[in-house]
Amino acid sequence: MKEFLYDWGGANVWLFHAINDIRFEWLDQFMLLGTALGDHNLFIPYLALLTLLALVMVSRPAQDPRLYRLQVTRWMSVFAVFSVAYLLDGLLLGFLKPLLDFPRPPLALPPGTVNIVGTPEYHHSLPSGHSSFAMLVVASLWPVLNRKWRVAGVAFVLWVGISRSSLGAHFPADVLAGFLSSLAVVMLVYVAVHKLVQLAGRRPVDAG
Numbered sequence: 370m371k372e373f374l375y376d377w378g379g380a381n382v383w384l385f386h387a388i389n390d391i392r393f394e395w396l397d398q399f400m401l402l403g404t405a406l407g408d409h410n411l412f413i414p415y416l417a418l419l420t421l422l423a424l425v426m427v428s429r430p431a432q433d434p435r436l437y438r439l440q441v442t443r444w445m446s447v448f449a450v451f452s453v454a455y456l457l458d459g460l461l462l463g464f465l466k467p468l469l470d471f472p473r474p475p476l477a478l479p480p481g482t483v484n485i486v487g488t489p490e491y492h493h494s495l496p497s498g499h500s501s502f503a504m505l506v507v508a509s510l511w512p513v514l515n516r517k518w519r520v521a522g523v524a525f526v527l528w529v530g531i532s533r534s535s536l537g538a539h540f541p542a543d544v545l546a547g548f549l550s551s552l553a554v555v556m557l558v559y560v561a562v563h564k565l566v567q568l569a570g571r572r573p574v575d576a577g
Contacts, residue, residue, distance in 0.1 A: 374542075375471075375495070379543045385474060388534040388541070389484050392503040397486050400532035404487075407499035407529035412455055415506055419451065443513055446562050451509035454558040458505055458551050465550070466493035474537055485537035488563075497539045500547030503529035 423444040427437075457472060474483045495512040507522035514522060530548065533539035 377542065381540050382478070384541045385407050385534050386482075388531060389537055391485060391535070396535070400525075400535040403528040403532035404499055404536060404538075406525070407503040407532070409455075409459065409498055409502040412502075416448075416451065419448065421509070423448070427539070432490065442566060445514055446559070446566060447509055449562045450555060450558050451505070453562070454505055454509060454555045455502075457558065458554045460499055461550060461554060462496065462498050462501060465496060466498075469493075471495040471543070473538060474534075477540075483537045487536055487538075488516045490538055494539055495543045496546035496550050497530070497533050497543040498534055498547065500526075500530045500539070500544040501551040504551040505555060508552050512559075 372378065377384075377408040427441055427444055437485065443480060471477075472492060473490050473494040475485055475489050477494075503526045507526050511519065526548065530541075530544040533544055534541055
């Protein structure tokens with residue numbers, strides 16, 4: 370099962386080397402920046418930026434009050450999804466990483482075959498936490514992004530994911546697992562929040 374789902378018949382290691390073997394100084398700096406932006410410890414700064422963006426977007430009410438309420442509801446849902454999914458995703462990663470305890474490239478591959486940039490890590494490879502957080506950010510924001518920002522969001526997620534292999538920290542399978550696990554969490558939370566919003570909207574108002 371592992372050979373099929375994780376090793377991909379050798380393609381996982383081959384793709385890792387195809388990314389990790391490309392070396393330029395400027396590329397290393399670019400990948401280090403991508404990894405830095407995918408750090409889950411940036412949750413609070415991202416939440417602050419999201420708050421600022423929401424205030425700017427919602428401070429200009431549409432002419433139709435119903436459209437304005439819809440806009441406010443969407444942004445409130447984004448806040449809820451981003452916050453709750455962050456907590457659940459952290460719990461999931463905290464459970465899966467030590468449980469699976471997959472070796473990272475420097476430990477799994479022969480010595481001298483992995484280009485490591487930054488601090489080397491050896492354990493808890495699956496899934497990639499940086500890739501998971503990058504997906505969490507973009508997937509949470511997806512409902513309020515226009516087409517251009519969605520393209521930028523996809524580019525950001527790929528940048529962070531590729532950086533993890535480029536820096537020698539994760540196999541592509543770890544990155545893909547991080548993407549999928551986070552996306553699943555966001556989708557589940559989004560459905561739950563959407564249901565709660567619908568129930569709140571149907572609740573009769575007390576005429577008092």
